[in-house]
Amino acid sequence: MNKRWIKHLYEQLPVLIDKGILSPETVERLRDYYGSAENREGQRAVVVIFSILGSLCIGLGIILLLAYNWNKLPIFVRTILSLVPLILAQILAFRTMLYRKESDAWREGTASFLFLMTGASIALVTQTYHIPGDYFDFTLTWMLLGLPLVYLMRAAVPAVIYVIGITAWTGSAKSMGINPVFFWPLAALIVPHILQTARNSSYAIRSAFLGWAVSVCLCIAIGVTLAEIMGTFGIIIYSCFFAALYLTGLLWFDEDSAVWRRPFQAAGMLGILVIAYVLTFQLREWANWDFPDFAESVPEYILAILLAGTYIFLLVKFIRRNKTAVLLFVLLPLLTSVIYTLSAFPETGLIPLLLANLYLLALGVSTIITGVRDEHLETINGGMIILIAWIAARFFDWNVGFIIRGVTFIIIGSGFLITNLMLIRRRRSKE
Amino acid sequence: MRKTVNVMGLFCCLAVVQVAVPVLMFVRHQAVLRTGRQFRFVTRPVDPYDAFRGRYVALGVEQDRAVIPESVSLKRGQKVYAFIREDGRGFAEITGISPGRPAESDYIQARVDHVKGEEVVLRLPFNRYYIEEKLASAAESAYRKHSRSGKQDTYVTVRVKSGYALIEELYIAGQPVLEFLQENP
Numbered sequence: 072m073n074k075r076w077i078k079h080l081y082e083q084l085p086v087l088i089d090k091g092i093l094s095p096e097t098v099e100r101l102r103d104y105y106g107s108a109e110n111r112e113g114q115r116a117v118v119v120i121f122s123i124l125g126s127l128c129i130g131l132g133i134i135l136l137l138a139y140n141w142n143k144l145p146i147f148v149r150t151i152l153s154l155v156p157l158i159l160a161q162i163l164a165f166r167t168m169l170y171r172k173e174s175d176a177w178r179e180g181t182a183s184f185l186f187l188m189t190g191a192s193i194a195l196v197t198q199t200y201h202i203p204g205d206y207f208d209f210t211l212t213w214m215l216l217g218l219p220l221v222y223l224m225r226a227a228v229p230a231v232i233y234v235i236g237i238t239a240w241t242g243s244a245k246s247m248g249i250n251p252v253f254f255w256p257l258a259a260l261i262v263p264h265i266l267q268t269a270r271n272s273s274y275a276i277r278s279a280f281l282g283w284a285v286s287v288c289l290c291i292a293i294g295v296t297l298a299e300i301m302g303t304f305g306i307i308i309y310s311c312f313f314a315a316l317y318l319t320g321l322l323w324f325d326e327d328s329a330v331w332r333r334p335f336q337a338a339g340m341l342g343i344l345v346i347a348y349v350l351t352f353q354l355r356e357w358a359n360w361d362f363p364d365f366a367e368s369v370p371e372y373i374l375a376i377l378l379a380g381t382y383i384f385l386l387v388k389f390i391r392r393n394k395t396a397v398l399l400f401v402l403l404p405l406l407t408s409v410i411y412t413l414s415a416f417p418e419t420g421l422i423p424l425l426l427a428n429l430y431l432l433a434l435g436v437s438t439i440i441t442g443v444r445d446e447h448l449e450t451i452n453g454g455m456i457i458l459i460a461w462i463a464a465r466f467f468d469w470n471v472g473f474i475i476r477g478v479t480f481i482i483i484g485s486g487f488l489i490t491n492l493m494l495i496r497r498r499r500s501k502e
Numbered sequence: 503m504r505k506t507v508n509v510m511g512l513f514c515c516l517a518v519v520q521v522a523v524p525v526l527m528f529v530r531h532q533a534v535l536r537t538g539r540q541f542r543f544v545t546r547p548v549d550p551y552d553a554f555r556g557r558y559v560a561l562g563v564e565q566d567r568a569v570i571p572e573s574v575s576l577k578r579g580q581k582v583y584a585f586i587r588e589d590g591r592g593f594a595e596i597t598g599i600s601p602g603r604p605a606e607s608d609y610i611q612a613r614v615d616h617v618k619g620e621e622v623v624l625r626l627p628f629n630r631y632y633i634e635e636k637l638a639s640a641a642e643s644a645y646r647k648h649s650r651s652g653k654q655d656t657y658v659t660v661r662v663k664s665g666y667a668l669i670e671e672l673y674i675a676g677q678p679v680l681e682f683l684q685e686n687p
Contacts, residue, residue, distance in 0.1 A: 150528055157521060158521065189520050192521075193523060193527070195524075196524040196527050196528055197527070199632075200531045200668070202527055203628050203629075203668055203669075204627070216516075216520050219512070219516045220516070223509055248580070248613075
């Protein structure tokens with residue numbers, strides 16, 4: 072539970088005792104149950120963060136010094152110098168695992184340092200001997216050598232480096248004309264660690280950090296690995312991806328109250344809103360219905376089907392848990408598919424556009440209603456932002472005539488005012 | 503306790519592998535230098551924007567293309583093997599390519615950069631020469647100037663063995679690059 076809430080609760084306890092609502096014994100049991108209200112997690116986090124930053128800076132500084140490529144030194148000496156930082160980092164990590172394995176700061180710091188020194192060592196030997204090889208060979212080797220540190224030392228920062236590294240590898244491979252589909256088996260190797268950090272409350276901040284890295288990197292990797300079919304199916308693919316991300320957050324990473332500590336939900340929702348917003352513009356003017364040849368893009372089609380299957384699986388699981396309040400958000404892929412298909416046929420006229428705009432409006436209104444019901448100001452503000460963005464987009468949308476826009480705005484505005492009136496009357500009748 | 507021993511054991515194995523990778527790179531390098539056959543590749547000028555990236559000189563070689571064999575279709579990024587031999591002037595030339603590893607000894611593993619008509623342009627593995635930061639700019643200017651001169655006195659010596667090729671030295675005006683820069687500051 073959030074330490075601020077516990078602190079607030081403890082501040083209320085004397086008042087509750089005075090008013091006879093709680094007995095002193097109950098208060099004692101409450102204190103035993105929730106523990107200290109001191110934000111020790113925050114203090115511990117600072118130590119860990121400083122340890123990580125310190126080791127990363129030292130590691131990068133060593134890389135820069137050694138990359139100077141001292142031609143005056145004999146080649147054999149340069150080889151030894153290339154290996155010394157790696158061996159020192161290994162000794163540090165070994166000692167940490169022997170004597171300080173319970174210290175998050177030591178584990179994270181030494182694991183990050185060792186991860187960096189592994190890459191530095193390979194890069195320096197390559198540079199010293201002009202050993203041929205491309206970035207993607209180097210990156211892949213480095214990441215695979217560093218990945219075991221994530222599990223052996225139970226460290227989240229090497230996991231973040233790994234996720235970023237394999238994403239960079241994907242881009243590099245694609246630019247070389249090599250199929251980057253191997254990204255997905257590589258990404259699967261880090262999944263056990265993500266699940267482990269999510270279950271362990273002491274990883275809370277690092278889990279959030281890793282979650283954000285995974286969300287952003289997956290977003291990039293989807294675009295790169297499915298590039299061959301993105302032109303036609305991009306918007307549907309990304310709808311499935313963001314909805315799946317959002318559902319993953321709702322189903323398994325929903326413990327914390329702060330939005331930034333629920334990265335899958337936050338990134339997923341952001342993506343859903345962006346796509347819903349984009350759909351409200353005339354799809355016919357920029358969408359592409361040229362289907363890529365199946366024989367040329369088999370891995371991409373298979374991946375896209377797997378993504379859609381993952382989304383459907385998560386959706387069914389979500390519905391079974393009966394969290395209907397946010398169902399509207401996760402229906403985006405279905406709506407996108409319908410709108411995209413309808414837009415391919417000019418006979419459908421303005422129907423796709425209407426559906427898209429109604430959906431975005433519904434998202435905004437439902438978010439506000441949820442915020443009002445839960446008395447959560449941030450949610451209400453989020454809903455307002457959605458609606459204001461929609462209003463701004465439609466007001467300046469020159470593709471829709473003045474009359475239609477004018478009438479639509481008046482109807483919607485009247486709807487808001489009537490709803491407001493009804494809510495006020497209902498509240499008065501309750502009072 | 504047993505779990506700790508297992509984890510420490512795995513860590514030691516990982517540490518050995520991490521050190522082994524750069525060491526094996528060094529060992530292979532030495533083996534190719536000692537027993538590989540030397541070829542000289544005439545260099546060509548490289549776009550100034552690409553020529554200097556940090557602490558290496560980006561190299562281009564004149565011999566970087568081959569005729570596509572009949573009934574072979576190639577895709578960008580595909581791994582191929584380029585046959586090489588010495589021409590009459592003592593410089594290397596590519597005589598053909600094969601999609602699979604050939605049985606003959608003098609070949610280099612490369613990748614398809616792009617296909618141009620009946621020719622394939624290759625991305626050869628020796629495309630950068632690492633040099634000290636202070637010297638890189640001078641090396642790059644000298645390299646480009648001499649590559650353009652048409653005198654064929656700018657070339658790289660490459661050791662080749664079983665498809666693996668590594669740069670031995672970059673020569674400008676017939677001299678190793680560091681010697682050239684010392685005499686022509």
